[in-house]
Amino acid sequence: MELEAAVWIAISLIILYLVWKTVSPILSPIIIAITIVYIVYPVHERWSKRLGNRGSAFLLTAILTVLTFLFIIGFALWMNDIKHSITTYLNAFFQWLLSFELPQSTYDLLQKLLEDLGKRIDAYVLGYTYSIPKLTLQAVVMLFVFYGVLVNAKGIKNEVYSLLPGENRELAIKLVNSATSALHNLLRGWLTFSVIKGISLALAFYFFGLANAGGAIAAGILTVLLELLPFIGGWIMWLAGAVYLFESGMVGRAILIALYGVVFVSPGPDLVVKPRLGIERKVGVNALISLLGIFGGLVAFGLVGIIIGPVALSLMETLLEEWKRTKITRTNAG
Template sequence: MNSADGTSSRSFLLLLLILFGTLSVFFVLPFLQPVLLGGLLAYLVYPVNQRLTPRLGRTGGAAVTMLATITVIVVPLLFILSAAASQAATLLRGAKLPDTEAVDAFSQEQFGTNAPTVETLSGPVSNAVQTGIGGVVGDIGGILSGISAFLVGGFIFLFTLFFLLRDGNKFIAWLRTAVPLDTKTTDALFERTNDLLWAAVIGNVIVAAVQAILTVLGFLVIGFDNLIFWGVTTFVLSLLPVIGASVVWIPAVIYLVFVGSIPEAVGLLIYGSFIISGSDNIIRPLAMERGAKLNSGILILSIFGGVAVFGFIGLFVGPVVIGLTKTIVELLADKRADPSSS
């Protein structure tokens, strides 16, 4: 084959790659969240799978690891989320509505006798609520479609988890041979990806879990109810930069002051400041020793941007994507500075 034929063949292969690669992306996009979730969970439990594979084989080790993961992690997590949702509903039902007469009096005092009252405002609101409820109840087809989508997503999640556990090594080996990069650059990318995944998945989860447990213990001593809800809320907020557990315990301190429980409020303020929030300064550097090494502003953007694009799973995917982008730019800068390394 002469050089012209080789160039033509390569160009045609690239065209086919663009065509079929684009189609593949469109095929995966509707199920991106369960695929990403399965991949992250496979990364989390892969060390267990590595220990089981020599004894049970690749398929047996992956099956046992997947069943153990569902039993130990997924099922308890679903129960916890269900209990948290139930407790959240209890909190909403127990919330006291303001005195409508007092609200009307305040409104008229501030805005005059022509100010709208709670009764006049309740009519349009009630109609809007009834219309919304009617739409939700009437859309049986949408509900069934949602159930079907959930089942399909669950199947894809389990499929991804199992095959990444079983064939993850083969997939990584294929990537190493397929990417048109030298060995040093490929190793640097894989090492950086591993560090970013560790920081985003394991490091952040450890920090959030510790802060959630500490918050629940503090609330338990004070005598708060619905502890599962507060624990889940603290865990989720602790995954977010800047926000953290303080968004939960500081309002609790304010509430205790308003109800006259001053000693409890002072105790929670000290405990929250030094133990709950202070633990972040101790645990995060240890848990994220192999950290993302991203600027704080970029880290915040990557997390919230990831949530906006990928949903909840973007909490973990966002920093990985931004971190890899930064790494690729640095590798390109190195190659520009030292062309002989390419």
């Protein structure tokens, strides 16, 4: 009996290893596809009432297909410009931070972070600039997964809950709910809202003549990242642009971009739109956990780490709370 169990364990491990080797090269597009499904699912539910489940999924997939291949074309045309612009913006931002009276440990940390970010950006660009076919293949995988998950979303959800263990089912449900809550706050809250802000800032930089297409996209990307930081946001980007225009003698443009930034980037949307959508900016320990999850995940897993990191820390937080609750219960019972 023990021999039979050992054989089945060995077979299971071999199967898991083969599955992992098969899936790992395309894991990023799979995670991205599931992420986009989660973001657009409320739209899918509304459209399904008129177009049916498959019709709505097909239309959303068609829209995503157009956007994806426009992204690939833009990636091929502007990636080097984007890289140089991001490096320039980051250098300027960190030099500004380092101009303050900072403790030596903080100064060293910022210097190290700047070096690591530069190396990582170069690695991403070199990894994809010369492998557009690979990027296209990943895009195709993402689109197929997106359609499949969107069509079968309800079935997948039921299947996940059916696989939860009978023992400790309550804890398993708490973990699922914790992951769902983290995804909701991250994707439908911060990420969607910040991407809209980034697009608004990129359009402003381009049409006000602050940067070419690549530089404007880079400014938009940094706006999204700056929205992660407590007490800091996209206002830094439009303020820097306004100061540059003002010092260049273009006072009218400087005033216009400042007004545009206040209304469409920050703080206007934070004061008017966020409260209506129920999006709250995290502060204190929650903000620190979010930052650790996002930046730690980014370093460990690449871009998809922005999603994996916060969810992993959220699950750990749930486990710790359950452990404390169990310990208190046992202490009281004793």
